[in-house]
Amino acid sequence: MAKCLAASGTFETVNGYDKDHGKVFAFSQSGLKGAVGASSAEEVFLGSNVVVLSLVNQAQIESVLFDDSGNPKPFLKKETAVIQTSTVSPSYAEHAGARLASKGVLFLDAPVSGGPRRAGDGALVVMASGSEEAFGAADPVLKVLTANVKASGVLHKIGSHPGQGSTAKMAHQLLAGVHICTAAEALNLAKQSGLDPAQLYDIVTAAAGNSWMFSDRGKRMLQKEPDVLSALSIFIKDLGIVSEEADRQSVPVPLAARALQTFRSAQQSGWGALDDSQVIRVYESKLTGHQESSEGLPPGKEFVEVADEPSHLTVFKNEFTTVLKVSFPPGVTTWMHRHSEDSLYFFLVEPELHVLNELLGCAPVEDKMEFGEVRFGTHRGTPLVHKITNKTTQQMLCIDAEVTKSPPMVRGEKPLEAPFHELVKTRDRCRVYRVLLKPGESFQTVYDFFSLMVVKERGEIEVSKGKDGFLKMKQSWKRGEVEWREPASEWRQENIGQGTFEAFVAEWR
Known part of the structure; x- marks a missing residue:
């Protein structure tokens, strides 16, 4: 994407950074107009009004944008526009956008489809959501990245709130992952039935059963060792997001769940770094299904x-x-x-x-x-x-x-006494409290211990931390989400949603 932006001639300077310093050097020596290699992510932010993030997962995004306490890093300038292009969960995109907005940073939730080749050609499909201000600031960059309309470049404006773009990408990845698995299943069925899979590929690509994924990945499935254009392990992350979000919303996704199991089987067999088309090896090895737990275990292992x-x-x-x-x-x-x-x-x-x-x-x-x-x-x-x-x-x-380990600071033998907290489990190394808040209810307490929150019933919560409420944020929680918390001097929590919020707080002792 950096090369595409520099090659367009639209921008005086394009600052590029990657953890691979060789890529940064190559970019700076590319001869493209305004191409500058940066020594850190901080340098990119300090020298840019619009920053495009293209990272592997939300953990990397978190490490770039936020400190250990989850607050925006000091180098993030007010009115800087951050375009997040990675595949992350909608809830994370929403939470990240809210935290950046508290500091006046514009945030566009804009995951992309197309891969490195189409990124270089300005032919990406961008699924973006955010405020009008964020779209306005990001517009010159987005136009370049989607300019090649003939090669299917297009910008889809999904909505006005971060998280909506990632929801669209999540649904897209559900289809992509399932299509790859069904392509592998069909080609393997043909092969095991005595047909030439290459001939079946030609038949399907010219008939109604074809899909973009079958046409693209099916061709690579026919190769013994195809180049890695998209690592297999990426779909474990992406379909994991589908599974998590579907669970939180109680939406059935049985095909996506089975596809996720198949990709996980491939990874456990040592194929995670291969091209994602090589999920076909799972079918060829008859490791799919998991109807019996012994199927798919690494060779020679009982467990x-x-x-x-x-x-x-x-x-x-x-x-x-x-x-x-x-x-x-x-x-x-x-x-x-x-x-x-x-x-x-x-x-x-x-x-x-x-x-x-x-x-x-x-x-x-x-x-x-x-x-x-x-x-x-x-x-x-x-x-x-x-x-x-x-x-x-x-x-x-x-x-x-x-x-796994007791923390350096524990609160002693006396359990926490706080409104809306019910002690439900006590062991030598932990305690568990049940927290239940009806709409409009709130509490204030001191969580002077390390803890893990596990959400039972979804809700909209406003949290204030510190004696003066110096850090305030709104959070949308869904069933099965977790958050690790370090000791806080003051903690205020209010249910600002329409339904009852219920969670567990586990105290590490």
């Missing part, structure tokens, strides 16, 4: 560690905890996996979750968990090795929070 099990997605990790979101469709069985750390389990399937729990070497046992039930598993020293089958008619949703 995997919990973080390596495809249905367990790591959503947060630090020295004190690893938080995994457990999600898979009805009727599916996980791989046999091992829990080695003490863990809190938050079960979030309404009205209840029904599973078959099979310990290694034992017969399956039925188990039921109520909606909002919290359990604590003591696994350190005596690991749990098991597999789970989802026997409900809904997507499995559980938050598994490992209690």
